[in-house]
Amino acid sequence: xxxxxxVTGLGVCAPNGIGLxxxxxxxxxxxxxxxxxxxxxxxxxxxQIAAEPxxxxxxxxxxxxxxxxxxxxxSGILYGVxxxxxxxxxxxxxxxxxxxxxxxxxxxxGTGILGVDKFRESIHLVDAQNVRRLGSTTVxxxxxxxxxxxxxxxxxxxNQVTTNSSACTTGTEGILMAYDRIxxxxxxxxxxxxxxxxxxxxxxxxxAMRILPRQYNDNPTEASRPMSANAAGFVPGSGAGAxxxxxxxxxxxxxxxxxxEVLGGAVNSGGQRGEGSMTAPNSNAxxxxxxxxxxxxxxQSSEVDTINGHLTATAKDPTEIKNWTKALNRTGADxxxxxxxxxxxxxxxxxxxxxxxxxxxxxxxxxxxxGNINCEEIHPEILELxxxxxxxxxxxxxxxxxxxxxxxxxGDVNACVIFKAFND
Amino acid sequence: xTGTEHYQKLQDIIKIYLPEDVSADNxxxxxxxxxxxxxxxxxxxxxxxxxxxxxxxxxxxxDMDQMETVKDALQIIDKKLSEV
Numbered sequence: 015x016x017x018x019x020x021v022t023g024l025g026v027c028a029p030n031g032i033g034l035x036x037x038x039x040x041x042x043x044x045x046x047x048x049x050x051x052x053x054x055x056x057x058x059x060x061x062q063i064a065a066e067p068x069x070x071x072x073x074x075x076x077x078x079x080x081x082x083x084x085x086x087x088x089s090g091i092l093y094g095v096x097x098x099x100x101x102x103x104x105x106x107x108x109x110x111x112x113x114x115x116x117x118x119x120x121x122x123x124g125t126g127i128l129g130v131d132k133f134r135e136s137i138h139l140v141d142a143q144n145v146r147r148l149g150s151t152t153v154x155x156x157x158x159x160x161x162x163x164x165x166x167x168x169x170x171x172x173n174q175v176t177t178n179s180s181a182c183t184t185g186t187e188g189i190l191m192a193y194d195r196i197x198x199x200x201x202x203x204x205x206x207x208x209x210x211x212x213x214x215x216x217x218x219x220x221x222a223m224r225i226l227p228r229q230y231n232d233n234p235t236e237a238s239r240p241m242s243a244n245a246a247g248f249v250p251g252s253g254a255g256a257x258x259x260x261x262x263x264x265x266x267x268x269x270x271x272x273x274x275e276v277l278g279g280a281v282n283s284g285g286q287r288g289e290g291s292m293t294a295p296n297s298n299a300x301x302x303x304x305x306x307x308x309x310x311x312x313x314q315s316s317e318v319d320t321i322n323g324h325l326t327a328t329a330k331d332p333t334e335i336k337n338w339t340k341a342l343n344r345t346g347a348d349x350x351x352x353x354x355x356x357x358x359x360x361x362x363x364x365x366x367x368x369x370x371x372x373x374x375x376x377x378x379x380x381x382x383x384x385g386n387i388n389c390e391e392i393h394p395e396i397l398e399l400x401x402x403x404x405x406x407x408x409x410x411x412x413x414x415x416x417x418x419x420x421x422x423x424x425g426d427v428n429a430c431v432i433f434k435a436f437n438d
Numbered sequence: 439x440t441g442t443e444h445y446q447k448l449q450d451i452i453k454i455y456l457p458e459d460v461s462a463d464n465x466x467x468x469x470x471x472x473x474x475x476x477x478x479x480x481x482x483x484x485x486x487x488x489x490x491x492x493x494x495x496x497x498x499x500x501d502m503d504q505m506e507t508v509k510d511a512l513q514i515i516d517k518k519l520s521e522v
Contacts, residue, residue: 080454081454081481085484112459147487149484149487150480150483151484
């Protein structure tokens with residue numbers, strides 16, 4: 015019998031709220047974090063809106079020393095350190111002493127690509143035959159594992175310190191990697207999460223694929239329309255979410271507060287076979303991932319009462335709902351409540367799974383299911399599958415018992431995690 | 439610029455690279471940057487870049503190798519400035 019795993023700390027640096035209080039309020043009230051982006055306009059992007067955390071110098075100075083900030087030009091590191099530090103403190107954990115690392119604590123903090131702006135800075139210097147001017151932190155800011163390295167150093171973690179990367183599945187996958195390590199007794203606690211840089215060099219490729227909305231530049235808060243009949247594409251976003259996962263034994267021993275239990279989950283890939291491709295999910299794999307997650311959690315699919323979907327606001331949303339109905343074998347009024355936070359803060363790419371998981375878990379604490387926005391008119395194919403009431407358009411009072419959270423990513427990769435209300 | 443001004447300027451540069459438990463008061467001309475001030479050796483390259491910017495000089499790899507103490511750094515700076 016493996017260890018039971020619980021969530022004891024949360025932190026978030028999201029486009030519509032930094033810190034748990036602001037983020038919770040924004041989710042409850044349906045406050046958008048999507049804004050017009052002048053830089054994207056100047057660069058002649060089709061999509062000139064984005065969802066980016068609103069940092070200021072005073073806030074940054076609370077998390078970084080002047081030395082750490084010297085030459086720091088990696089927004090993902092800013093977001094990840096803010097979210098990670100908040101989660102660590104929220105869990106009531108201390109920073110290990112100078113000489114000895116905390117062997118029981120680790121970091122699994124993912125990203126898609128890190129320090130893009132720093133990398134750009136370096137490319138210009140290198141091309142100008144000025145490599146000697148790069149400074150000592152270019153490598154640390156542009157290596158993918160820079161984020162776990164920064165966090166591991168701040169807290170003095172002596173267990174596994176690593177960075178996972180699986181496109182938009184990254185954050186959710188990280189939670190399951192942390193879960194596995196704790197279940198097997200290899201770590202007592204893992205700070206897991208993910209971050210994604212802001213800016214045109216990250217988002218440009220998506221604009222080039224014509225999968226971002228182009229007709230909402232004057233109306234940014236209405237652009238991201240998950241499950242809507244007129245969903246127009248996903249709004250690019252950035253930020254970070256973080257969760258402290260811990261063995262129940264350790265949490266009880268410390269007298270830590272417990273947000274939820276992680277019952278299990280699954281990751282898989284559609285192998286880019288069948289209808290699956292580099293960019294489109296294989297529905298069989300998605301269904302299998304959800305079913306495996308339910309099995310791994312040791313529950314019946316009928317027990318899932320709330321879903322936080324991937325639901326990016328593209329034409330694929332009805333397919334995702336169909337996959338949930340098939341995997342859970344539930345339709346109509348029997349379908350769980352379902353929401354997508356992407357209506358509020360777009361698609362934060364590698365950070366999406368962790369930011370959304372933080373939001374999904376907060377629903378236990380609040381006794382609410384946070385509302386969906388911008389889907390006044392739900393896609394007709396979705397309405398053929400599930401009751402309209404199952405898609406709350408405003409935050410509703412509902413104490414979730416089991417929340418299923420899924421993320422899907424380029425490369426045809428899937429992850430689904432099952433959270434349970436903790437009331438032992 | 440006088441020698442005192444150089445020293446002041448160099449102190450301001452070094453200060454930022456001190457670990458949290460070393461105060462700026464510990465900086466003296468005799469201080470060894472790594473062994474006494476506990477500056478991370480990786481940061482020496484940053485100090486060199488900051489010195490280049492502050493004094494408008496260029497330091498070569500050999501200069502950096504010789505820069506063990508604050509005094510060494512001041513001597514190298516003076517030498518470079520006299521060559522300009």
